[in-house]
Amino acid sequence: MARGFKISVPASSANIGPGYDVLGIGLALYLELDVTIDSKAAPETNSDPNNCKLTYSEDSEGATTVPLRSDENLITRTALYVLRCNNVRSFPSGTKVHVHNPIPLGRGLGSSGAAVVAGVMLGNEVGQLGFSKQRMLDYCLMIERHPDNITAAMMGGFAGSFLRELTPAEVERREIPLSEVLPEPSGGDDTGLVPPLPPTDIGHHVKYQWNHKIKCIAIIPDFELSTADSRGVLPKAYTSTDLVFNLQRLAVLTTALTQDPPDPNLIYPAMQDRVHQPYRKTLIPGLTEILSSVTPSTYPGLLGICLSGAGPTILALAVDNFDDIAQEIINRFAKKNVTCRWKVIELAYNGAEVNPL
């Protein structure tokens, strides 16, 4: 019998200044997958080696660049990983996945986190595996190995997360190279290898409250920065002064963003960071000046400003004055020959969902 469902996964912004690899917020900009499975449908010509006909809407971010073979595309590769861990080699025959993706790729808005969460949910649904969100997080964390975007995308809202300490055997399973986790393009021949199952309950998280008056302004430069490159410029060790600087702010920020009225004199300094943003200025023209170009005293309504995820998007939290704040940052980027678009985005309070089509 034919069946159909829709998977929706929010974008996310990680770090929020001092919470490197810890804090994330789900953003109401949704990656959507319309999935139909009709085993009686006539097989497609040029059919996919794993029975999945994948398409993107024309207006999707990445529509002309993402691969459409199921063992090459991040969403469907992830789904295949979940299926193969559970002894299902491919999608059911007659599977069609139509993607609508408004999340810009490689800009610090959690496009890969959303793709991985969507892929794990897709594998769980088509394989009828019945996993909880907590178990699905384990699968996600085998692929995207820091929990901030993944947790925000899966659970929604404003979340803090950490990875539990693993036993040596679990470490071996989890630190296996990604190429041995995700299926590699096979040229049609399935090697039959069963990928490593994720250890259980890898990620732990809490959801904080969020003052609903606080909106997110995303100023999105027109160039991509891969998360891998942006992590590559970070040091391996930090001084205790810099670590304490961030920990103090992190502790205050998680409550400051819940209070009413929100206090810019607390939030603005609590969003400062010494762990990742100073090092990323080499990859993002004008970053240091841009982050100090708007303050609550020059732009009333502004609460705080930071790099969104690994960048290059700038995230400003504000209750008012959205156009002027965005325009100032856009003008600063323009002086460095970088053009931007911008959006005001609400939080996605509920996280990823599956609903009938």
Ligand SMILES: Nc1ncnc2c1ncn2[C@@H]1O[C@H](COP(=O)(O)OP(=O)(O)OP(=O)(O)O)[C@@H](O)[C@H]1O
């Ligand atoms: N909807 C999608 N479909 C297929 N591949 C995707 C999709 N979204 C993201 N990707 C893959 O993920 C890559 C971007 O991941 P990357 O981690 O570098 O950036 P990001 O997730 O947008 O930023 P950040 O992690 O800082 O928030 C894209 O180049 C593409 O390969």
Ligand SMILES: N[C@@H](CCO)C(=O)O
């Ligand atoms: N915490 C991550 C988020 C990006 O995926 C980083 O800043 O590299």
